[in-house]
Amino acid sequence: MEQAARRARELREAIDAHAYRYYVLDDPIISDGEYDRLFQELIDLEAAYPELADPDSPTMRVGGQPLEQFFQVRHRLPMLSLENAFSEDDLRSFAERLERFLNRPIDSGYSAEPKLDGLAVELVYEDGRLVLGSTRGDGSVGEEITAQLRTVASIPLHLLQVKPALLEVRGEVYMEKDGLARLNERQLTRGLSPFANPRNAAAGSLRQLDPSITAQRPLRFFAYGVADPAPTGCRRQTELLDYLRRAGFPVSRQAVFCRDIEAVIAHYRQLNGGRHDLAFEIDGMVVKIDEFALQQRLGSKSRAPRWAIAYKFAATQASTRLLNVQFQVGRTGAVTPVAILEPVTIDGATVSRATLHNEDELRRKDLRIDDMVLVQRAGDVIPEVIKSVPDLRVGSETPVIMPTHCPACGAELVRPGGESITRCINSLCPAQRLRSLVHYCSKAGLDIEGLGKKSIQQLHQAGLLDSIVDLYTLDREALRQLPGWGEKSADKVLAAVEAAKHPPLSRFLAALGIRYIGEINAALLERHFPSLDDLRRATKDELLDIDGIGEQAADSLIAYFTTEQVGEMLKLLADRGVHPAAAERDHEEMALADLVFVFTGGLEKLSRDEAKQLVKDRGGQIASTVTKTVTHVVAGEKAGSKLRKAEEMGKTVLTEEQFLALIGVSV
Numbered sequence: 001m002e003q004a005a006r007r008a009r010e011l012r013e014a015i016d017a018h019a020y021r022y023y024v025l026d027d028p029i030i031s032d033g034e035y036d037r038l039f040q041e042l043i044d045l046e047a048a049y050p051e052l053a054d055p056d057s058p059t060m061r062v063g064g065q066p067l068e069q070f071f072q073v074r075h076r077l078p079m080l081s082l083e084n085a086f087s088e089d090d091l092r093s094f095a096e097r098l099e100r101f102l103n104r105p106i107d108s109g110y111s112a113e114p115k116l117d118g119l120a121v122e123l124v125y126e127d128g129r130l131v132l133g134s135t136r137g138d139g140s141v142g143e144e145i146t147a148q149l150r151t152v153a154s155i156p157l158h159l160l161q162v163k164p165a166l167l168e169v170r171g172e173v174y175m176e177k178d179g180l181a182r183l184n185e186r187q188l189t190r191g192l193s194p195f196a197n198p199r200n201a202a203a204g205s206l207r208q209l210d211p212s213i214t215a216q217r218p219l220r221f222f223a224y225g226v227a228d229p230a231p232t233g234c235r236r237q238t239e240l241l242d243y244l245r246r247a248g249f250p251v252s253r254q255a256v257f258c259r260d261i262e263a264v265i266a267h268y269r270q271l272n273g274g275r276h277d278l279a280f281e282i283d284g285m286v287v288k289i290d291e292f293a294l295q296q297r298l299g300s301k302s303r304a305p306r307w308a309i310a311y312k313f314a315a316t317q318a319s320t321r322l323l324n325v326q327f328q329v330g331r332t333g334a335v336t337p338v339a340i341l342e343p344v345t346i347d348g349a350t351v352s353r354a355t356l357h358n359e360d361e362l363r364r365k366d367l368r369i370d371d372m373v374l375v376q377r378a379g380d381v382i383p384e385v386i387k388s389v390p391d392l393r394v395g396s397e398t399p400v401i402m403p404t405h406c407p408a409c410g411a412e413l414v415r416p417g418g419e420s421i422t423r424c425i426n427s428l429c430p431a432q433r434l435r436s437l438v439h440y441c442s443k444a445g446l447d448i449e450g451l452g453k454k455s456i457q458q459l460h461q462a463g464l465l466d467s468i469v470d471l472y473t474l475d476r477e478a479l480r481q482l483p484g485w486g487e488k489s490a491d492k493v494l495a496a497v498e499a500a501k502h503p504p505l506s507r508f509l510a511a512l513g514i515r516y517i518g519e520i521n522a523a524l525l526e527r528h529f530p531s532l533d534d535l536r537r538a539t540k541d542e543l544l545d546i547d548g549i550g551e552q553a554a555d556s557l558i559a560y561f562t563t564e565q566v567g568e569m570l571k572l573l574a575d576r577g578v579h580p581a582a583a584e585r586d587h588e589e590m591a592l593a594d595l596v597f598v599f600t601g602g603l604e605k606l607s608r609d610e611a612k613q614l615v616k617d618r619g620g621q622i623a624s625t626v627t628k629t630v631t632h633v634v635a636g637e638k639a640g641s642k643l644r645k646a647e648e649m650g651k652t653v654l655t656e657e658q659f660l661a662l663i664g665v666s667v
């Protein structure tokens with residue numbers, strides 16, 4: 001008991017300290033997952049020892065104190081937090097608990113909504129006009145930020161279609177992933193600490209006394225509820241979401257009605273699977289009893305309503321110690337600092353390395369060996385160090401210094417003005433050659449079976465393989481005698497190498513690993529140049545004439561093909577029977593293979609459906625939002641945010657005319 005009381009005290013102290021940093025300073029030093037674990041431990045402890053109950057416990061309170069610099073707003077009805085579920089079973093017990101409480105089955109369904117990682121705000125509309133905006137604060141009293149909220153473009157200043165005398169809309173102000181990345185770049189350049197997550201970034205941006213600063217931040221808004229549904233006439237949450245949509249609010253498209261808790265679980269799995277493809281961060285799913293009458297019967301506890309729960313996704317961040325920084329030489333000679341971390345589990349995977357991108361990033365983040373750092377691993381993205389926590393330093397930490405010479409070959413490193421990448425430009429650098437080889441044989445290159453990274457390293461160490469050219473003169477006997485090899489594997493590799501002697505030109509180009517020439521640019525080049533020789537003769541202007549090939553790619557190609565060693569290598573490859581071939585030209589209908597199009601704005605000559613069909617008929621794909629995989633955006637009349645996004649992400653943007661010209665159709 002005494003021990004439990006001590007632990008409860010410890011937990012409350014720690015939670016209060018972290019909550020202060022998170023809610024008040026917008027600068028947490030542990031990840032949300034770690035915070036949630038402390039919080040859950042306290043909940044469990046208080047449940048096991050009811051005598052430890054304390055109205056001041058963080059488990060009884062919502063959020064943090066409002067900042068004093070702002071006017072304070074008392075919410076007419078409290079803005080509560082949510083209880084958490086961490087497993088499917090937690091969700092099932094949530095449903096059972098409610099059914100027991102009501103003594104009847106919940107047969108009117110649930111609303112399952114993405115849990116946006118942003119800041120909760122309340123917007124008060126009187127006679128359809130926005131009159132007051134505030135933060136959640138401690139749940140009863142928040143900060144008055146009307147002027148700041150007015151700068152958020154997606155918040156309507158007037159309601160459309162509906163006009164209740166009073167409507168208190170609640171929702172989340174958030175920042176898209178791109179927006180956050182850009183803001184953090186700026187923070188770092190100014191020597192400020194980056195925001196750990198979109199929520200802290202949104203909070204930090206809204207709680208600016210000067211609304212013109214807020215206006216510069218890429219904030220967005222999603223509505224998910226109202227304080228009191230009575231004035232809307234809606235009887236269900238899902239109905240209310242439609243109402244809010246009609247009133248002019250952005251409402252999540254991932255919010256759905258679910259008949260029962262199993263359907264909720266199925267939706268969760270789907271949401272979880274696609275979360276990393278969304279433009280914004282979601283940290284879980286909020287499940288609400290759909291019927292307002294039932295919600296009312298269930299009521300609320302001090303910190304959260306009984307009728308809703310947040311089912312959290314596995315965390316994407318964790319804090320750990322930076323043990324060392326290694327410098328890795330890539331196939332283009334780029335030297336990348338890599339953080340070596342005390343292994344930590346994030347979303348089921350052990351993370352022990354994370355990229356630090358480049359020298360500037362390293363400097364700006366001011367990392368020291370032995371620092372505690374916040375690490376993020378989201379989806380397939382390479383884990384990265386978000387920031388260090390200088391507050392936890394003890395003084396013995398040592399700064400990380402970018403090397404002046406290549407760690408693999410000792411050549412002096414260069415960093416051309418204006419570039420962020422430090423490079424080893426020694427074309428004989430073994431680290432680069434080896435990586436080029438690995439790339440050449442990989443799936444992104446010629447996909448030569450049996451020659452993965454490990455076997456290439458083995459062949460290299462055995463002195464059999466030093467460069468791409470060596471691939472085509474591998475000796476069967478020597479291969480056969482390698483440890484772990486035999487006749488069969490030797491023959492298999494030789495056959496695979498033989499089969500890779502006539503790759504399509506685009507594959508071959510992508511395999512060479514020329515800077516800025518990935519699969520898509522390689523495909524574009526192949527379409528314009530029938531052979532490698534034609535391409536090698538191309539001038540910069542000719543290259544720039546190709547839609548989609550930009551300055552950097554053109555320069556990189558010219559530089560590559562005029563390098564003496566490259567000329568020698570290509571000659572040797574040709575001597576050894578490697579002859580890449582351009583694809584047959586008569587496959588005109590597949591002209592858009594590998595390309596992904598987004599249409600936005602109004603088209604004049606074609607209908608949307610027609611335009612989409614034209615793309616599909618030519619082997620291209622259609623996407624509805626501008627994501628990483630999108631290659632082309634066709635912007636018509638009044639194209640809006642998608643066009644902006646496309647421009648920001650450097651996609652090829654076409655007018656309708658240009659699109660028609662590209663596919664060779666005249667209307």
Ligand SMILES: NC(=O)c1ccc[n+]([C@@H]2O[C@H](COP(=O)([O-])OP(=O)(O)OC[C@H]3O[C@@H](n4cnc5c(N)ncnc54)[C@H](O)[C@@H]3O)[C@@H](O)[C@H]2O)c1
Binds near residue numbers: 028029080119120224
């Ligand atoms: N890292 C740290 O040091 C630290 C400290 C304090 C809190 N935290 C994080 O904050 C969380 C607690 O914050 P909280 O009390 O705001 O709870 P919460 O963020 O877990 O859940 C409540 C909030 O969810 C949001 N929400 C998003 N989508 C919603 C939807 N569709 N419907 C309803 N609400 C929706 C609302 O803003 C609401 O206020 C913790 O779980 C932790 O992850 C972290």
Ligand SMILES: [Zn+2]
Binds near residue numbers: 329409411424
């Ligand atoms: Zn080198």
